[in-house]
Amino acid sequence: xxxxxxxxxxxxxxxxxxxxxxxxxxxxxxxxxxxxxxxxxxxxxxxxxxxxxxxxxxxxxxxxxxxxxxxxxxxxxxxxxxxxxxxxxxxxxxxxxxxxxxxxxxxxxxxxxxxxxxxxxxxxxxxxxxxxxxxxxxxxxxxxxxxxxxxxxxxxxxxxxxxxxxxxxxxxxxxxxxxxxxxxxxxxxxxxxxxxxxxxxxxxxxxxxxxxxxxxxxxxxxxxxxxxxxxxxxxxxxxxxxxxxxxxxxxxxxxxxxxxxxxxxxxxxxxxxxxxxxxxxxxxxxxxxxxxxxxxxxxxxxxxxxxxxxxxxxxxxxxxxxxxxxxxxxxxxxxxxxxxxxxxxxxxxxxxxxxxxxxxxxxxxxxxxxxxxxxxxxxxxxxxxxxxxxxxxxxxxxx
Ligand code: HEM
Numbered sequence: 001x002x003x004x005x006x007x008x009x010x011x012x013x014x015x016x017x018x019x020x021x022x023x024x025x026x027x028x029x030x031x032x033x034x035x036x037x038x039x040x041x042x043x044x045x046x047x048x049x050x051x052x053x054x055x056x057x058x059x060x061x062x063x064x065x066x067x068x069x070x071x072x073x074x075x076x077x078x079x080x081x082x083x084x085x086x087x088x089x090x091x092x093x094x095x096x097x098x099x100x101x102x103x104x105x106x107x108x109x110x111x112x113x114x115x116x117x118x119x120x121x122x123x124x125x126x127x128x129x130x131x132x133x134x135x136x137x138x139x140x141x142x143x144x145x146x147x148x149x150x151x152x153x154x155x156x157x158x159x160x161x162x163x164x165x166x167x168x169x170x171x172x173x174x175x176x177x178x179x180x181x182x183x184x185x186x187x188x189x190x191x192x193x194x195x196x197x198x199x200x201x202x203x204x205x206x207x208x209x210x211x212x213x214x215x216x217x218x219x220x221x222x223x224x225x226x227x228x229x230x231x232x233x234x235x236x237x238x239x240x241x242x243x244x245x246x247x248x249x250x251x252x253x254x255x256x257x258x259x260x261x262x263x264x265x266x267x268x269x270x271x272x273x274x275x276x277x278x279x280x281x282x283x284x285x286x287x288x289x290x291x292x293x294x295x296x297x298x299x300x301x302x303x304x305x306x307x308x309x310x311x312x313x314x315x316x317x318x319x320x321x322x323x324x325x326x327x328x329x330x331x332x333x334x335x336x337x338x339x340x341x342x343x344x345x346x347x348x349x350x351x352x353x354x355x356x357x358x359x360x361x362x363x364x365x366x367x368x369x370x371x372x373x374x375x376x377x378x379x380x381x382x383x384x385x386x387x388x389x390x391x392x393x394x395x396x397x398x399x
Contacts, residue, residue, distance in 0.1 A: 029295025055340035067302025146234030151203025240387025367396030
């Protein structure tokens with residue numbers, strides 16, 4: 001089996017990864033490659049195989065099934081005992097505890113609050129001509145919403161995002177930085193849990209503490225790890241969905257005009273953004289618990305498998321003209337939120353935030369334009385996440 005080009009953290013790659021994705025799919029359904037941290041993985045490139053693998057229980061998320069020792073993030077048990085590192089039955093038990101907080105109905109009830117936060121953020125920049133929409137809207141909206149839901153004080157949220165960014169896009173010149181960030185995150189979560197134990201509030205961390213202390217339904221490490229996962233997952237990809245969504249409309253002004261004229265189109269637009277520029281290019285790494293044949297290739301037990309969601313989303317055997325941005329009335333069968341037992345818990349929340357952020361921006365500033373040519377935009381230097389560092393625009397006044 002020939003090796004494919006290694007996966008890269010180069011931000012220039014993220015500016016236009018699609019020719020590479022087409023090459024990967026053409027070169028075979030499953031290829032050996034390495035991640036930027038040097039882990040050898042089997043990369044799955046085509047839609048049907050990716051979807052089947054997401055639902056295949058022989059692909060475990062539990063690192064103890066890794067034969068060669070998987071690198072990845074080095075997290076202490078207080079952060080690591082989370083849903084994305086475990087299989088049933090622990091996964092089923094813990095997921096059940098929090099799934100009620102994120103149902104479509106609960107998220108509908110949150111819409112007025114999401115709208116109010118969006119309005120406040122856009123009010124703050126309404127009189128500016130040139131605005132970075134990542135800093136003004138895409139970052140603070142999801143961070144505020146998930147911070148409020150969990151009960152993380154406003155003053156701690158930006159620092160937390162800084163630490164997780166260090167983990168996703170480590171600075172090669174500062175090797176100790178990731179360990180320091182992990183220490184600070186553990187410290188913050190321990191402080192939050194202690195504070196809420198002493199003084200419970202109407203928030204999700206207090207509810208988790210009650211499930212732990214009064215009902216004994218999860219261990220202390222599972223509880224802090226769950227809070228950590230929901231906080232991080234709750235903003236990271238949503239930040240980039242909002243950013244990528246706005247950028248895509250700026251690059252397709254006919255769709256910006258269409259959403260302005262018919263606000264209901266924002267829902268199919270957001271679905272197509274999820275397919276077209278997936279904020280999460282890969283599913284969480286998985287480990288084969290036995291020899292597993294994928295696309296005709298046998299992956300030995302204990303090896304690491306990486307499922308490329310973004311590559312699958314441009315598979316021409318499934319999506320007609322996948323390089324065209326074409327929101328449609330038909331159901332969009334993208335895999336941006338995963339599939340199967342680990343299907344994203346926050347999908348309704350992410351959709352609501354992106355629809356409200358993009359819809360409100362277009363309504364208030366229908367003539368918004370990019371302040372920089374697309375080639376000059378800076379992308380996050382990470383293979384794990386596809387998103388912008390900045391999105392400078394010229395805002396128009398409401399028409
Ligand atoms: C655009 C935004 C988002 C995207 C693209 C996204 C994507 C994903 C994907 C692909 C998975 C499955 C991972 C896998 O099976 O390998 C996942 C799981 C998860 N997501 Fe999201 N997510 C988003 C927003 C959110 C939000 C807002 C939350 C807040 C609660 C959230 C919480 C979670 C959790 C807790 C899991 C783990 C579920 C489990 O293991 O059972 N996500 N997400």
